[in-house]
Amino acid sequence: MIIPQAHNLSALITGASRGIGKAIAESFTQAGYRVLTPSREELELSSVESVKAYTAVPGNTKVDILVNNAGENPICEIESLPCDTFERTLRVNLSAPLLLMQAVLPSMRRQQWGRIVNISSSYSSVSRPGRGAYGAAKSGLNSLTRTAALEFARDNILVNAICPGFVETDLTRKNNTPEQIKTLCGQVPLGRLASPEEVATLVLFVASPQNTYITGQIINIDGGFLCQ
Numbered sequence: 001m002i003i004p005q006a007h008n009l010s011a012l013i014t015g016a017s018r019g020i021g022k023a024i025a026e027s028f029t030q031a032g033y034r035v036l037t038p039s040r041e042e043l044e045l046s047s048v049e050s051v052k053a054y055t056a057v058p059g060n061t062k063v064d065i066l067v068n069n070a071g072e073n074p075i076c077e078i079e080s081l082p083c084d085t086f087e088r089t090l091r092v093n094l095s096a097p098l099l100l101m102q103a104v105l106p107s108m109r110r111q112q113w114g115r116i117v118n119i120s121s122s123y124s125s126v127s128r129p130g131r132g133a134y135g136a137a138k139s140g141l142n143s144l145t146r147t148a149a150l151e152f153a154r155d156n157i158l159v160n161a162i163c164p165g166f167v168e169t170d171l172t173r174k175n176n177t178p179e180q181i182k183t184l185c186g187q188v189p190l191g192r193l194a195s196p197e198e199v200a201t202l203v204l205f206v207a208s209p210q211n212t213y214i215t216g217q218i219i220n221i222d223g224g225f226l227c228q
Helices: 019-030 048-055 083-111 132-155 170-175 178-187 196-206
Strands: 010-013 034-036 065-068 114-119 157-164 218-221
Touching (some): 019 034, 065 083, 083 132, 114 132, 157 196
Parallel strands (some): 010 065, 065 114, 114 157
């Protein structure tokens, strides 16, 4: 099997303007990959029409690696969760990754090589009050990942999901008070939040030519949180 070199490969990474996505994009760039990081104006993931318009542009989907990183996590308990908020959360976190996987598949299939990494969450396995919409979407993304791995394997396209636990990002600070973040750190065996760069390092390996046999996996990076 011929192993491609990073400088010959391109990666499409969504949600790369900040947090985990930014760290992933920077790690790929530093490793020599050509990186596409569409802005929200170019690719609005809550809109099926926007996703289809973006993928219809020649060259946008002729990539070797897809990282579905972008996500939204509205905090709202189920009792008062608006249906439109729930549906938007599913579109951003689940429907858009599906459409992007469908769009990049033909190019990957032609070359008989590809890597897809879906950024899921520990909330796909456990939950907290207010995370119903986000957890449902990420659980669905895990299932979609497993099925895609089975269906794409014959074309040497490996598909995996990475599930970060508590990460030091703007979103974490937005959804948690300083006191809550301190509590979260106390619940993690390693005693701290992950850095975005730690997550990016794992994504880079799973998406790289060095990964030749890991597919269909839901990989937790949570400092031991889910071991408890």
